[in-house]
Amino acid sequence: ATLANSCGDPLQGAPITFTVAAGPNAGATGSGVTGPTGQASFHYPGTAVGTDVVGSSTTNPAGTIVSNTVSVVWIKRTPTLTVNPATSDFHDPGTVSGTLSDSAGPIAGASVTFALNGTETCTGTTAANGSVSCSLTPGEAAGSYPLTASYGGSATDLPASGSATFVVTREETTIVYTGSAHAANGQPYLDNFGKAEGL
Numbered sequence: 001a002t003l004a005n006s007c008g009d010p011l012q013g014a015p016i017t018f019t020v021a022a023g024p025n026a027g028a029t030g031s032g033v034t035g036p037t038g039q040a041s042f043h044y045p046g047t048a049v050g051t052d053v054v055g056s057s058t059t060n061p062a063g064t065i066v067s068n069t070v071s072v073v074w075i076k077r078t079p080t081l082t083v084n085p086a087t088s089d090f091h092d093p094g095t096v097s098g099t100l101s102d103s104a105g106p107i108a109g110a111s112v113t114f115a116l117n118g119t120e121t122c123t124g125t126t127a128a129n130g131s132v133s134c135s136l137t138p139g140e141a142a143g144s145y146p147l148t149a150s151y152g153g154s155a156t157d158l159p160a161s162g163s164a165t166f167v168v169t170r171e172e173t174t175i176v177y178t179g180s181a182h183a184a185n186g187q188p189y190l191d192n193f194g195k196a197e198g199l
Helices: none
Strands: 016-024 029-033 050-062 062-076 080-083 086-089 094-102 111-116 119-126 131-136 143-151 161-167
Touching: 080 143, 086 094, 094 111, 094 143, 094 161, 111 131
Parallel strands: 080 161, 086 161
Antiparallel strands: 016 029, 016 050, 050 062, 080 094, 094 131, 111 119, 111 143, 119 131, 143 161
16 A cells, blocks of 8 residues: 555555455455555465455544555466376286475375376375375286376365376286106106107
């Protein structure tokens, strides 16, 4: 707010009272004292999205002077969803993870959904530090596939998404011999298919 006399000269040292008359933060007040340029300022945090109506006033021996009102528009923050690269063998559970934050810091208690190649999905809830993880099982053949994550937003944050790469590796295989472990010296040896093998 700027206080000046009828000649336009700034008035210094005058107490100014600020009031949020309407909006999501209605009732908030503050005060300041005008400086050499006749200006005083008021800072306050918003608690919800919406438009506040703010005015100011000052009182002197002549009475109370009331200013015009202005609109203070509170908008949703734009969060950042970072997705970490991940890997797992085909058909083995793998952990996917990420971090959700905005200009105020980590976002806790938010639901984040991960999707592998647009097919397999899992959902996790962010911790106090904004980290989130869950487990999904790839059904794709070995290769690299897109891993995406999405956050639906809240009363104070816009929706957000992120992406990384998920590498599916080949499943391990084993060979187990089930034939006889004994053979007589000088006699044909039958394998598991009934074929005679020479010794």
